[in-house]
Amino acid sequence: MARSTAHGGKIHPIDRFLHATEARVTSGLSPASIMAAYSDWVVHLANAPGKQAELVEKALRKNLRFAAYVQQAMFGRKGAPCIDPLPQDRRFQSPDWQTIPFSCWYQGFLLTQQWWHNATVGIGGVTPHHEDVVSFSARQILDMFSPSNFPWTNPTVLRRTFDEKGQNLIRGARNFAEDWERAVLQKPPVGTEAFRVGGNLAMTKGKVVYRNRLIELIQYEPTTKKVGAEPVLIVPAWIMKYYILDLSESNSMVKYLVDQGHTVFIISWKNPTEDDSDTGFHDYIDLGVNKALEAVRGIVGETPVHTVGYCIGGTLLSIAAAAICRDGKDWIKTVTLFAAQTDFTEAGELMLFIDDSQIAYLEDLMWDRGYLDTKEMAGAFQLLRSNDLIWSKLINDYLMGERTQMTDLMAWNADATRMPYRMHSEYLRSLFLNNDFAEGRYYVDDKPVALTDIHVPLFVVGAERDHVAPWKSVFKINLLADTDITFLLASGGHNAGIISEPGHPHRHFRVAEKKERDPYVAPDQWFEQTPVSEGSWWPAWEAWLTAQSGGKVDARAVGNRDAGYPAICDAPGSYVLQD
Template identity: 60%
Template sequence: MQDATPSTPMTTPPPYFAAAPGADIEAPSHVDRLLHAAIGRVTAGISPVALSLAFSDWARHLALSPAKWVRLAEKTGRKTLRFQRYAGQALLEPGTAACIAPLPQDHRFDAPAWRQWPFNYVSQAFLLQQQWWHNATTGVGGVSPHHEQVVAFVARQLLDVASPANFIATNPEVLQATVREGGRNLWRGWFNLLEDWERHSSGQPPPGAERFVPGREVALTPGRVVYQNRLMELIQYAPAGAEVYAAPLLIVPAWIMKYYILDLSPHNSLVAYLVARGHTVFMLSWHNPGSLDGDLDLADYLRLGVLEALDAVRAIVPGQAVHAVGYCLGGTLLAIAAAHLARSGGDQRLRSLTLLAAQTDFTEAGELSLFIDESQLDFLKDIMWSRGYLDTRQMAATFQLLRSRDLIWSRLAQEYLLGRRPPMTDLMAWNADATRMPYRMHSEYLLKLFLRNDLAEGRYQVDDKPVSLGDIRVPLFAVATEADHVAPWRSVYKIHQLVASDIEFVLTSGGHNAGIVSEPDHPNRRYRLARHRPGSRYVPPELWYQATPASA
């Protein structure tokens, strides 16, 4: 759908921003909210109060833990001796085995040049220091788990800033390229930096994204809009071939993403794959909200989105229950809809449910939970209040922080020091085509689902009545990905404890997006598959992982 044009930031809230009855004894002051919003634009939406509370909790408990001091001092001594022994051996015997190995996901020091003097000393000293700070920020008695995670995360971010891979003088790959190219790599990197700054300032997509225009290079499966309302458009894709399945299929993407994530290039389009095999596919395309849409809430997304789409599909294909597919937040919303429809016991609109990287229990929501607590949520709500929506740059900054080693610092070395632009891909271009989220809806999602876990614990209400995932009886297919930072697979796995129906659970390699959209027979993908029947014994995720072999 066409984007709503954002207006200038509001200085006074419209009526729909008033507190719900009984929600607040006294509504927050406009002055307070405007101050928080102004600070948030400087801090990328992070509440300084939330950070100070976390560090105060950690520092005070550490100050009262003398045994922890002793252990840290012992670790300092042992690491110093280990490094000195390694340094001496490496000087006399080049090729000496490293005294500490990077974490499996850390590829900054993979190049052979890092194993040569003096860069082997630099990288090993950095990794030892990184390990020491992990020990210092974790395992302090009395610190709340959330505050411990925040402090450890911030410590990692600060250490990553100081990584030797980020500086010309301490990065052997950059030095070799500079000598080999006579400094042209740095010259290219400088122009890359200028181009990125100009595009960021003007709101343009990253270089190369313009080659992936929906309808020309991506989102090529023929379809037409068959229904629309204030919140969404419903696209229908006609089946191909002589044989056509009777039951239609409805895909509900997350409102945080553009619909064509599942219709990228022909080789990795789920829509094209299904259409070619005789399925009648419908896809929701969410409206990209502006400042006038701040009153949209989760109930609107349920009714104007999923439920109206189901009614429209059944009107076009009468007499058939629908196979429903939900991706990410769209899967969470679809699970709410399924529980709502199942509550009466007589609704037959759904034939099956497929959840792709979708959480229904948020107790182990991964590193995104670092940015969500009562203080942070209050701060974030005021930032959204000033505009009426959550800005795309705000969300992009959060996801970049979660994977800063790959998305920020590795990019710095590759694009600005080595002067190498990675080729733009369809998935990267789609990722840059971000969407906004309405103030009220996103506030409700973070508070009710993410922070309070109302859905999994039976408190989430539709029509003033709580819904239970345990009422769902249709067969369920759930897919999670091993390296997912948005919906960690152990969190997705919790669906086994919530739904009393047949469940097929697939764990695939890859991340939140690449692990889902990768085409069949992708050479770098593997998966684990298990089936769970009602009444079967529950198997904890770690035991299931160990007992289930991976298939290519």
């Protein structure tokens, strides 16, 4: 797919090759984008003497406060700390950090971190995006020098080293060497070998009943004599493999739905290669959602379908559903969206990596090899939660000499997929950058679609600590859609908040229904006035599905040879096994 500039000029192949080469070194991050943000910040700060004076004053006050704290600590008088860590910052929770000199080191670090935050925000004239990038970058750089990351400044590591006579550091060196070897040889992380797709993952019984060049459609075997009249079709994200919704037997959403008496289908996406570089977003609509719906209706009879979309799969489903409803087709009974954004104006920290410069850089990288590799995507997601995903691993695996126990969700997370060049470019530009769907500029079959085209009931799930699809961004569907909406806010993050099976400890949720004519309620107000329910949210959603259904029918056979949909092979199929 050729790319032009905003003014219609073609990008020279030499420039694209250079950018693609650079991007391999920078893990897909655009130096020009970062420098533009830094230049915007530094020029405006240099022209803001009032802000400079304020920063000098803050530095003096922090130093005086810190000096008083150190003096008290040195004389054994325990006073209140200068600064408390943020609620999500668990680096300094150990009581060992409250002893000299470690208490002074971590207090000094947090004060420095707070000062730099003040220095990177609140400067008149800096664009909000550039302010976010500079503030985020400063935080990432400072986190590298946290006293918790070094064995001689981390009291917990020092205690372990003393108690074990250094054996923890020897184990840590072995762990590091093993991880380095696996990274160089492009092997999966340690522990993933204990999990096998089709063995102890994705093990719910079913058959592939349809296949094209983009999807395999799996239908699961019934476990009840009666099933709901309308089947359930799940459209997962293709940024990862579908079996997050069919992990182990104990936490499989697919198995849960089947055991509750639903006929369940799920899409398994092909892992694209350079041959799929010209596969576009509309191909995912036509060959993905539309062909899957045609197959489901061909197998079970022409009945409307309960549709479910997760993450980018939910965004795709919402666009496809809008087009289907716009055209007067009665294919869809309900739409359920898990952690799926339909408006991208408040898309969270992922927007740090989205601007014209960054997208152009990624396009040149994808142009060179036909797809976006898993490493670039993984790097961006790790940066969003660097303390949890990078530095905590360094401390635990390499300094403490312990191995984090691999779980089924972690093994799934390591089984990433690629993004086709054309599709990912269209997705980033049309949705993330231009917000075309929410603003009525997105076209399907040469006609615009909007959320107001969807006239079936919606069940929308957000997660409280979601960094990928912030719940307040997901919540905006209440403002944009003109139909009955049940919104549920789950505890947890983007993945753990969705995989919240009954019996999972420490889970809660809020849920409320908004009828089509009800007034809009802002998210903070909704949060305050909606009561908390303890436990898994899955039963609440399943009860909603049952209430929307047209009763029960006899359990259906898998596939329908007479309709042209024979069982092709056993689940989980072949596409999910592609590297």
